[in-house]
Amino acid sequence: MANDRPRVLSGIQPTSGSFHLGNYLGAVRQWVALQETHDAFYMVVDLHALTLPQDPKALRDNTRLAAAQLLASGLDPERCTVFVQSHVPEHTQLSWLMECMTGFGEASRMTQFKDKSAKQGTDRTSVGLFTYPVLQVADILLYQANQVPVGEDQRQHIELTRNIAERFNGRYGNTFTVPEPYILRETAKIYDLQDPSAKMSKSASSPKGVVDLLDEPKASAKKIKSAVTDTGSEIVFDPENKPGISNLLTIHATLTNTGIPELEQKYAGKGYGALKTDLAEIVSEWAAPFRDRTRDFLDDPETLDSILAKGAEKARAVAAETLAQAYDRVGLLPSKH
Ligand code: AQP
Secondary structure: OOOOOOEEEEEEOOOOOOOEHHHHHHHHHHHHHHOOOOEEEEEEOHHHHOOOOOOHHHHHHHHHHHHHHHHHHOOOOOOOEEEEHHHOOHHHHHHHHHHOOOOHHHHHOOHHHHHHHHHHOHHHOOHHHHHHHHHHHHHHHHOOOOEEEOOHHHHHHHHHHHHHHHHHHHHHOOOOOOOEEEOOOOOOOOEOOOOOOOEOOOOOOOHHHOOEOOOOHHHHHHHHHOOOOOOOOOOOOOOOOOHHHHHHHHHHHHHHOOOHHHHHHHOOOOOHHHHHHHHHHHHHHHHHHHHHHHHHHHOOHHHHHHHHHHHHHHHHHHHHHHHHHHHHHHOOOOOOO
């Protein structure tokens, strides 16, 4: 791995039993491509998962499961660094400095927080949910990341990261790389199959619109075939007037590496049913080897844990250097023990 490559950093929460198509197409697929050209750090963000109540055993299981799915997606520990966020204590240490650099009003404007806290009510909303975008700031700045490959829903958090990095650099001297979001327009937001105005999300009100990558093929085929479509019968990419069909076309185009115009031509004169039947098959065929590879990694927890341990070691080497510099810049007295 060449060190002069630009650096990328991103993470995924271990909050469910499976990644969904939105996670994969919006983020993880780009991570796999970027490991070829960038010095890439990818983590399972278990500390972020704690912002909502988690069963301890489920969290441990889902953390391994998330790591297994990342490797099954094509992340190669020889080409990138894969680790678990809590294995690198520098994340929470830098986070405190970042909290002290963030305005209360600034944090209050984060739409993810506003949406999630509105769903739960203030009494059930943790302070951790409020400050987690700031932990994310620390996650990114620790690695001096040039780019952060994420879905559209994370854009505001990257903007916050940029603002805080610039503020810190302005106050204490150049310390952090100011990162750019890396968001592919085509797959920035994959929509819920039952409600194409909402993003596909694990906290959707119904699982029917969410295609989990570890779903049984029959289950995902059923979800795709019963996807809500639009009035009319023509298969054209028109997100404004035909959000349902446009979402299916995006998923089809990305999984098969086909251009949308080519697909429009292929389905000219055919009904919605033809597109859905084909897409159900494409998703099932794509997901079958993914499921097998995930299972193989889970069946060998020792190898999985050793990959994560090596990843954490590599990550810590970078994180510790940045943290020491940031502590020094703000005037914390170095520890001599
Ligand atoms: N629908 C989506 N389209 C494109 N990208 C998406 N991502 C998530 N949903 C979509 C991207 O996946 C990455 C990892 O997501 P995360 O672990 O942070 O999970 P999340 O954002 O909490 O995912 P969900 O399913 O949307 O969960 P809830 O319901 O909790 O909000 C991120 O880069 C994200 O942008």
